[in-house]
Amino acid sequence: MAExxxxxxxxxxxxxxxxxxxxxxxxxxxxxxxxxxxxLGVLHGHLxxxxxxxxxxxxxxxxxxxxxxSCRVRGGFARIGREEVDVLTPEVREIRRVEG
Numbered sequence: 001m002a003e004x005x006x007x008x009x010x011x012x013x014x015x016x017x018x019x020x021x022x023x024x025x026x027x028x029x030x031x032x033x034x035x036x037x038x039x040l041g042v043l044h045g046h047l048x049x050x051x052x053x054x055x056x057x058x059x060x061x062x063x064x065x066x067x068x069x070s071c072r073v074r075g076g077f078a079r080i081g082r083e084e085v086d087v088l089t090p091e092v093r094e095i096r097r098v099e100g
Contacts, residue, residue: 003044006084007061009071009092016092017069019061024085026078027057040078042085049080059087071095 004020022044028037029052040051053059053076060070076089 003083004063005042005044007069008084008086009059010086010088011090011092016095017071017097019063019069021061021063021068023062024059025062026051026059026087027054028052028078029054029057029075042080045082046080048082049078051078051080052076053078053087053089056093066098067096068098069096 002022004022005024007021007024008018009016024042026040028040030037037054053073055075056072058070058072060067062068072093073087073089074091074093076087079086079088
C-alpha cells in the first residue's frame, strides 16, 4: 500500500481543507528563468520544494484514482515536503469536495 500525503489548504482566514491523499496536482507559476511552470504532480517522498502558484491555477487531491477535492487558487505558494503539502493562498475559488 502506498503511503499517504498530508494535505492542507490555508488562507489568511484559516484552514479551508485538509486530508490524507495519494497525490496532489497543482499549477505552478513560470519562474524568473523562463523555464516555465505548469502542472506539478506530488507523491509521497517528493523532493522538498517551494513552488509559486499560478493565479487562477487549479489544485486537486487524488485518492484511489479519484479526485476527492479540487479548487482554483488566487496565486500563493505550495510548501512540499516528503510527507506533506501545505498550500498558502490569499483566496480559494470553485471548491469541489467529493464525498465517499
